[in-house]
Amino acid sequence: MFFGFKDLVDILLVALLLYEAFRLLRTSGAVNLFWGILAYVGLWFLVSFVLRLELTGAVFNFIGSAGAVALVVIFQEEIRGMFSRIGSHMSNAQQIVRFRQQKEQGYLTKAQVHQIVLACAHMSDNKVGALIVIAVENDLEEYEQTGEIIHADISARMIENIFFKNTPLHDGALIIRDGRLQSAACILPVSKNLQIPKHYGLRHRAALGLAEKSDALCIIVSEETGKVSIAQDGKISTIKPFALAEILLPKQQQQ
Numbered sequence: 001m002f003f004g005f006k007d008l009v010d011i012l013l014v015a016l017l018l019y020e021a022f023r024l025l026r027t028s029g030a031v032n033l034f035w036g037i038l039a040y041v042g043l044w045f046l047v048s049f050v051l052r053l054e055l056t057g058a059v060f061n062f063i064g065s066a067g068a069v070a071l072v073v074i075f076q077e078e079i080r081g082m083f084s085r086i087g088s089h090m091s092n093a094q095q096i097v098r099f100r101q102q103k104e105q106g107y108l109t110k111a112q113v114h115q116i117v118l119a120c121a122h123m124s125d126n127k128v129g130a131l132i133v134i135a136v137e138n139d140l141e142e143y144e145q146t147g148e149i150i151h152a153d154i155s156a157r158m159i160e161n162i163f164f165k166n167t168p169l170h171d172g173a174l175i176i177r178d179g180r181l182q183s184a185a186c187i188l189p190v191s192k193n194l195q196i197p198k199h200y201g202l203r204h205r206a207a208l209g210l211a212e213k214s215d216a217l218c219i220i221v222s223e224e225t226g227k228v229s230i231a232q233d234g235k236i237s238t239i240k241p242f243a244l245a246e247i248l249l250p251k252q253q254q255q
Helices: 005-027 031-050 054-074 076-090 092-100 110-125 156-163 202-213 241-248
Strands: 130-134 148-152 173-177 180-186 217-221 228-232 235-239
Touching: 005 031, 031 054, 110 130, 110 156, 110 217, 110 241, 130 156, 130 202, 156 173, 156 180, 173 202, 202 217, 202 228, 202 235, 217 241, 228 241, 235 241
Parallel strands: 130 173
Antiparallel strands: 130 217, 148 180, 173 180, 217 228, 228 235
16 A cells, blocks of 8 residues: 555544643643543544454444544643634734734833833842743733722832732732733633642642733732743743843843
């Protein structure tokens, strides 16, 4: 039998599908389930296509159909997050163009970024815990509605006042959208990724949880260490406070 280009593409697509399934189940702590499913598929292929056992193959087909529906129900949040990340990556080129046209599109100006960076630097020095979410493309209204709508101008003093310890709005996330402080004390989804380092607290896990489900940029200030971290595209890293300007602004506005 001749092995052609279509066969190669077919194999690569199946390999990609298996890899994405492995990543999905690994982050949700169910990697053993992946190996179980892989073993089931291998056994089903052996029974149906190699040994050609029709009755046993029919049983395997029925179990596989019911199992597929059950998996979609059980892992609906993880599957939704996976497709959301795929959509975010596909729109990267559009995001770059829009990010460079911040003023026209209602995103952050240089002055607004300066206020955010200044607030993060002050909170870092004083070890004030904070979680700031900057919306990019995806709609975050469902998370905004969990907090208090403030719709205020962006200012360092306002941000610091929100996260000042024991104030009513300090516990939760501050969401910035369209150049405004939209909502404070917002509740974010907590990441179920078991690979997150143990020293990361609930703020970091909540930031990563949103970064796994959307293209938002999350800024975290640690209450214990004062370190500043960012979470985006399902990844989290620690940076210097004033390095935020390089991330939030297009290069031509950094001059």
